[in-house]
Amino acid sequence: MALELVLEEYHELAVVILEGCVRASNAGFLQNTFNMLLSEGHARIVLDCRALSSMNSDGLAVLSDLVRATSAGGGKIVLCHASKNLVDLLDISGLDQFIEVTSGRAEAMRQVMH
Amino acid sequence: MLKHTHNSSFQSHSANMHHGQMGHDFEQKVGRSTRHVPESDEHNDLIQLHQRRMTAYDDDYDSGIEDMYDDDCPRRDDEELGYLDSGYFPSQPLDVDSDDDEDEDYPSARLTAGKPLSKKHQNYLLTQNGKGWNYRKASVSHNNVPENYVNHPHKIGLSKPTNLFDKIKDRLCDYVDNPILFVRLSCSIALHTVMGTMLASTFLGAGMTLGISAPIVGMVAIPVLGIGAIGGGVLGFYNDFILDKSLLPKDFNWLDGLTRTTYLPKYSFPVA
Structure with missing residues (x-):
């Protein structure tokens, strides 16, 4: 299954809509x-995971690198529309301490700018 | 009422191209165009500058790429691609070569990020702009992914394939992507084969110790050792390939701690 990204750029903020599967073959992408x-x-990046399967x-490694990179640059990442499985996954990996998860996209965009 | 948005200055890629008209052309090619965003948008305090769509197709989807190609959209030749295509990966060392040899039908650019990239890691990037679909084949690597994650892509987390065939196919894809998994599988089979043989030998030795005559022990030695070796090999294969959480139901993990001997620490996330 392909991974499709829709990038929406708002000056300092970018929204990335992930559609499909993230796996070894497209993690580099x-x-x-x-x-x-x-x-x-x-x-400041918002990851919209509503279509992430x-x-x-x-x-997760890519996410952890992104957390590190955004933190170093004074930025932040926030996830929205994350499924329970994805939230559990972040919890297991410990990434939930570094990545905020919000229910809606508008809220995520507000959070990421603060 | 509409908000009029504007193009931002093109910064990150400008070092790789000439200024002026070429920069403008590039923005057109990657779909960076002036957009109108309705003010009623939920994030109306932000002005959306660009929207891009990028797709990474697996190798299995080659035919899908061809089907999606729009003949009405003129193909760009390699000269036109040049450094422009490399703009998608400004963080990579840019050394873009035209890739005529591998696929003459489609314009492509190889991004050499430190080392040559194997063909199996090539992804297909599909971008859309106002004129239609542009696509190209670009090589991306796992260079930015920590080695541990490349080597041990255990399937965890979200939804998974529902039937066993798809699960096995998905698992095979992991092995194709990561040759070191084949080494691990071989080591697992070899280790379990040796263990099975040693276990069978122990039983034979115990039999001789208990007074069973040597001819009888000799007659059963080969079958017992064979069964031990084959059984060990099968167990090794089962341990490494089948006994994976992506292939088994969630409640089928009672053997996990008993037989999973070759797995290295699975998840350690280097989050600073």
Whole structure:
């Protein structure tokens, strides 16, 4: 299953809508996309996971790198529309301490700007 | 009422291209265009600058790429691609080569991020702009993914394939993506084969100690050792390939702690 990303850019903020599966074969693609956003100055990133169907440890690694990169740049990432499984996954991995999860996208965009 | 948005200055990629018209052309190619965002949008205090769509297709979806190609959208030749396509990966060392040899039908660019990238790691990027679909084949690597995660992509988390065939296919994809998994599987089979053989030998030795005659022990030695070796090998395969949470129901983990001997620490997330 392909991974499709929709990028919406709002000056410092970027919204990334993930559609499909994140796995080993496309984790590099996702990582490169995040790197591109960061290099373009989008230090505050909202990940919209409403259409994300699966994620393996490669995806978690990319998320952890993104957390590290955004924190270093004074930014932040917030997830929205995360399923319970995804929330559990973040909890198990400990990433929930570094990634805020909100229910709606508007709330996520407010959180990420604060 | 509509809010009029504007293009931002093109910064990150500008080092790789000429200024002026070329930069403008690039923004057109990647779909960076002026947009109108309704003020009634839920985040009306923010002005959306761009919207892009990018897709990474697995190799299995080659045919899908062809089907999605729009003949009305003119293909860009390699000269036109040039450094422009590399703009998607500004964080990578940019060394874009035209890739005529592998696929002449489609424009493509190889991004060499430190080392040559194998063909199996090539993803297909599909981008959309105001004129239609543009797509290209680009090589991306796992260079930015920590080695531990590349080597041990245990399936965890969200939804999974529902039937066993898809599960096994998904598992096989992991092995194709990560050759080191094959090494781990081989080691697991070898280890369990040796263990099975040693266990069978122990029984034979015990039999001789208890007074069973040597000819009888000799007659059963080969079958017992064979069964031990084959059984050990099967157990090794089962342990490494089948005994995975993505292949088994959630309540089927009673063997997990008993036989999972070759798995290294599974999840350690280097979050600073």
